[in-house]
Amino acid sequence: MVQPYKIEEVKKIKQRLENAKSIILIDYKGINIEEVDELRNRFRNAGVDYFISKNTFIKLALNELGVSDLDQKLVGPTSIAAALEDEVAPARELAKFKKDIMEDKEFPSFKIGLISGRIMEPSELEQLAKLPSKDILISQILQGFNSPITGLVGTLQGILRKFVFAVDAITKKQQENN
Secondary structure: OOOHHHHHHHHHHHHOOOOOOEEEEEEEEOOOHHHHHHHHHHHOOEEEEEOOOOHHHHHHHHHOOOOOOOOOOOOOOEEEEEEEEOOOHHHHHHHHHHHHOOOOOOOEEEEEEEEOOOOOHHHHHHHHOOOOOHHHHHHHOOOHHHHHHHHHHHHHHHHHHHHHHHHHHHHHHHHHHH
């Protein structure tokens, strides 16, 4: 018979993952407690839910949510980073953590990710982590839209300025002739 605490643990994991826009499985072996705490803090500040659980519980919770594509990666030490807002935040924060704290070590590393319903391999997650945040991308797009308008306004101002100078020059010339 299955023990009640195991059923409760699977329910808790399922609740934490059911509204997630992205779920990333991370191999966390090779990092100490202080480093894990630093990683947790970074994830928390980025709005990412980060936790560690048994692979069996994770698998059962994901399967209850209809996700079975991640099962083959649930081997060895596994932690989960799930984002409710910014889909790329878990990948970005793990990449920053590795760069800032872990330097040239292999771990922690991406196992696999599920972002907006798409399975992503570790290499894809690393490329995704290099992208700026969603807010920065939106502002860059808006700047791109604004750029032609700004150029047009500058051009029109230049034409008006030249017209005013021409009218002024004609006026001065006519005053000199009179």
